[in-house]
Amino acid sequence: MLQEIKNSLETLQQDKVLLYPTDTVWGIGCDATSEPAVKKIYNIKQRAESKSLIILVDSVEMLQHYVPTISNKIIKLLTTTSKPTTIIYNKPKGLAKNVVAADNTVAIRIVQNKFCQELIAQFGKPIVSTSANVSGNETPKSFKEIEESILNSVDYSVNLQREAVNEKSSTILKVAENGDISVLRE
Template sequence: MFTTEIKKSLEVLKQEQTLLYPTDTVWGIGCDATSEVAVNKVFKIKKRSESKSLIILVDGLDMLQHYIPSISENIISELNKSTKPTTIIYNNPKGLAKNVIASDQTVAIRIVQNVFCQQLIKAFGKPIVSTSANISGNPTPKSFKEIEATILDSVDYIVNLQREVVNEKSSTILKVAENGEIIVLRN
């Protein structure tokens, strides 16, 4: 079912372009999270300052551990027991585009639960950016129909899936403190 959309999306990602796609939360603007060129395009589309970080999606724990060298057992336990999308802010990532890493050397990463996203990321072999499909400061669209025309016109490719779905859930956001403590920022 997803084969055609994955193939088209892979071409976009490999060419350092942007795509608009459904995730396990809201529609996202995405690109190769290891490409500064592609990430710059996302900031430009959102009219967002690079000082504000972006969320990164990975397909599983193995990929996460490639970019976050040290993940505590507490975090792994939290990820295993989580029943809703959970984004965790990690310290000192490696291998990602410099402009997806916040000035305090942190990055927000979620192991995605959406089947299309999992298959796309697995096929791509690298994490992808996932930032809400809105101009920075405007309300986050809950469905494809709510996405602003300027966003639709700005991305290089729009995935043709789940266009009728309304999704009001956002991810839980946790932060790993320097001492390893897990802090809940949004539940």
């Protein structure tokens, strides 16, 4: 795993795109603070920039650098849930403009995958995580289901968990301006 983290770090530090296993499905990722790197992901996915992307962080502490206000209720939820949970937050800061939705929100998950946690901790910044497919196509459940066009478009493919099959997506919650939480996907 150490060599894969090293190779992945080099990829991220050069504003390049990574194909990697997450706590849900295989993801395409890059430095979430780099507009040029994020633009590459939109191009690979053939997706309009108006559709936002999920961001991964390694901890509540990192999350607090990019989301100005997080209620104690959300912190408690994040520190007690065992299911991958993505939350849409209002008014993020410090992220690439093209990862923030038109309504000034961003979807962020504290990742529960050891490889991702270590990579993000060493990188020191959040990374993008969007499913490894062309927009509109089926989400691959394993590495072998990833489309050839995706495999050929990324700069580095992590050589871990390639036999694993994962059919679960994260739960998606949205925090309203008043603090109310709604479930968008279970």
